[in-house]
Amino acid sequence: MKNRLKILRAENDMTQAQLADETGVSRQTINAIEKGKFDPSLPLAFRFARLFKLSIEEIFQDEEA
Amino acid sequence: MKNRLKILRAENDMTQAQLADETGVSRQTINAIEKGKFDPSLPLAFRFARLFKLSIEEIFQDEEA
DNA sequence: TTAATATGTCAAGTTTTATTTACATTTTAT
């Protein structure tokens, strides 16, 4: 699963720590998601979408067959 | 997290077992998600969206503050 | 009415994701 979190942080001038704080997870969790180590839970995906005022599909791109 | 899976199944004349089969999870997982026992993983949410040709937001409704 | 199909639920176990802690590296600012 690809995602645009790093770009969205840049557009909004946010650090990983700030995004972590705003979405209620650890900085390391943000880093791991950005690096594709794992996917966020659906509730966390909704929090990203709400924060950036985008749809989940605009932030995360499925890569399944 | 609310969802419209039961309605979407009805509209598409599918059983829980069929939906489970099409999305690669167990029937009990479908039942548990429909009944709100837990949320699907983000990849599974994408599979539902792709199957029903809807956005994730059209299937799942966040209920956070 | 009986059998078959579909749904609801529960407990136990496995797998995956989230969190914590801790430290290393890189980038930015002074």
Add this chain to the structure above:
DNA sequence: ATAAAATGTAAATAAAACTTGACATATTAA
């Protein structure tokens, strides 16, 4: 060049998703 801030990473643990198997109830069909 140095300090501070930001990012990357890894191991251990906790939490959540998901499976399996079993059984009860409800709905549908013969």
